[in-house]
Amino acid sequence: MTSPAALAKQHVEETQQVLREYILRTRPGGVKGYDHDALCDLLEVDDPSRVIFEQGRGRQAVVRVFPVNPLAKMRAITLEDLVMDENGCIRIGSYYDGEPLRMRVHDPETGNAQRIIIFGTTGAGKSRALQAFLAACKRNGIVVHLADLKGGQSVPEAKGNVATHVRTLNEAMGLLRAAVKKAEDRFNRYADMGRSGFLINNPDRLEYVVIDEANRLLEKGSPFRAEAARLIKELGRTGRSVGIGIVLAAQAGHLDELGGSDTLRAMLKEGEVILLRWSSQMMASLVGDGLLPSGEFLQPIPKILGRARRIQRWGTPVDRSAEKPNSQGMCYHLTSARPTSMARFFLIGSLAPHDGYDPEIRKLYGSNAPPGEALRLIFPPPKEGGADSDDDFEYDVDDEDDLERLPETPKTNTDRILDALADGPLSEQDLLATLDEDGGKEVKRGSIRTTISNLRREGKIAPKDASGLITLG
Ligand SMILES: Nc1ncnc2c1ncn2[C@@H]1O[C@H](COP(=O)(O)OP(=O)(O)O)[C@@H](O)[C@H]1O
Ligand SMILES: [Mg+2]
Known part of the structure; x- marks a missing residue:
């Protein structure tokens, strides 16, 4: 072949x-x-x-x-393209002269996880590019925690093919908090082992937090802007050396729209940046933000390839047949060795919209289960008198030890709560999660709150404090 x-x-x-x-x-x-x-x-x-x-x-x-734009017709991506090479890269497309366009998924030399950002205007091809990355992760035993913030519609085929799949801003925050915590835990554990870096699959897998439409989390007006920016920065810093990377796809005119410029700027400078078709105001700000060295010029990516500019005579009907965008996936890999060479992603799935999942994309993922375990999302305790923000919250068991501690005789809720807190303070969420998994009867938040109030009155649980955590008295 x-x-x-x-x-x-x-x-x-x-x-x-x-x-x-x-x-x-x-x-x-x-x-x-x-x-x-x-x-x-x-x-x-x-x-x-x-x-x-x-x-x-x-x-x-x-x-x-050229007679026609050399990137006008791309071949479809293959499973071989998705296999990591000895440099930890996958092939995702090609430059205009035929050199493969690579994306680094892992750095075998340093062990580092990557920080990748894919920019571009709506419809430029960000989500399709992500699908190739997600499928490659699944094929290479890399764990993915995905937030698809367009309600799960941007990368629908990813559902069931990633370890964690969330769709709302609130859940995405829970996911980011959990990932940062996981990175910190790894960091401490590796420090105890005297390790200085990440060794893939020894014992931990490489993992990625992937956020499509990250602008929704980070733009001005997002209720989570500040915290999201902080967590992403934290993950960019701590996560990288412990094998937890981050990938963002965003539509943004300016880095300021992504949680403040210095948050991402530092992260991006050392990460991989791919720019798809941009809107007119984006270019100046990319240079201003230092993503594109000043003095480097990029040929614009047209919305439509192969269209000649013509003048229109009065009275002649306008021919709109050739006005469908056809440059999706054309891009510049700004942090590669060829930042100013036009490139394009391979065909990923079909161009025509599908009634349901795109079978081509499902094939890229394969039908086996995705590697890794779902993250247990972390939420702050609900504010006093505030609305519950966590009704649609799902827990995933990721603490096998808990399964060993099945009680011999049914315990009272009071005992269960005191037992759960014996290991240290917990947020209400975590407490509920612990109780859900301790093998006892199913718990209701209302009755747990009542029991906690009673225990506070008895002095067995400390009075509320600013941390919001529930602590033994
Ligand atoms: N690499 C690609 N291969 C095939 N079709 C693509 C590719 N990139 C984009 N497209 C087409 O363009 C449409 C928009 O792409 P999408 O990735 O959803 O854009 P974005 O996420 O930037 O808004 C897709 O539905 C698909 O029809
Ligand atoms: Mg998209």
Whole structure:
């Protein structure tokens, strides 16, 4: 069988005859500005997507004119593409000259988990790119905790194919808190073992927190903006060296919309940044935010490939047949060795919408169970008199020891609560979770609250304090 790389090369050779090639050099001082449309006018090419501009080193740039945009037709992604190579990378697409576009999932040299952010405007192809990453994780034994904040609609096929799957902002916060806690636990455990880094699958698996539509959590007006930014930053810092990475897909005009610029900026600089089609105001801010070095210029990604600019005569009907966007998945991998080379993701699933799950995407995931265990989401105790924010909360057993402690005779709720607290203070949520798993009768929050009030009156539980935790008296 021909390897995917050979297939890509063959495809490129067949479709990408270069018609003309120009090497541009600037005067000392470098490129001051770059206007793709003006360049196309100069070259007398009426379809701007046929002209590929790539800034080279120093004062040099290459311009190539193709018969059609070389990325116009992509092959479908294969299962081989999704297998991690010796550098911990998967193949997710190709550059315009046929070189594979890689995404790093794991760094075998340092052991580090990655921090990846995928930016782009709506419909640019962020969620499809995530699906490839998610499927690759499943195929490579990497655990994924996913928040799909468009109510689960952005990456529907991921359901059942990831260890944790949540859909609301509130649950996403519970997920982030739990992931940060897990990272801290690993950190302490590794420190006790005298380990300085992460060893994949020895004994812990590599894990990723993946948030699609992360802007919904981080934008101004989000009730969780500050805490989410803090937790993501924390995960970016602590998680990386203990094998818990983070992947965000976001639509944002400015990093300020993502929880304040310095939160993510530091994280992104060392992470992987992929930029899909952007909106007009995004570019200046990406440079301003330091994601794109100033002096580097990116050829714009058009919404529609292969469209010539035409003037419209009065009275002639407008032909709208060629106005469907067809550049989805075109991108720049800003933190790769080729930040200014146009690239594109392979075809991931079908272009036509599906009534139900996309079978092509389901095939990428495979039908076995996903690796890892669901995170037990963490919620702060509800405020006094406030609404319960946790009604739809699901617990997952992740403490096997608890299963060993089945009581011989049914205990009273009072005893169960005091036993649960013997190991240290708990939030109401955690207390309920512990009681749910101690093998006793099912508990109701109302009756537990009453028992706790009684125990407080008896002095067996400490009075409420600012921490909101329930502590033995
Ligand atoms: N890599 C891809 N392969 C096939 N189709 C794609 C790809 N990327 C995007 N598309 C098409 O574009 C649509 C929008 O992509 P999506 O990933 O949902 O965009 P975003 O998440 O950026 O809003 C998809 O429904 C699909 O039809
Ligand atoms: Mg999306």
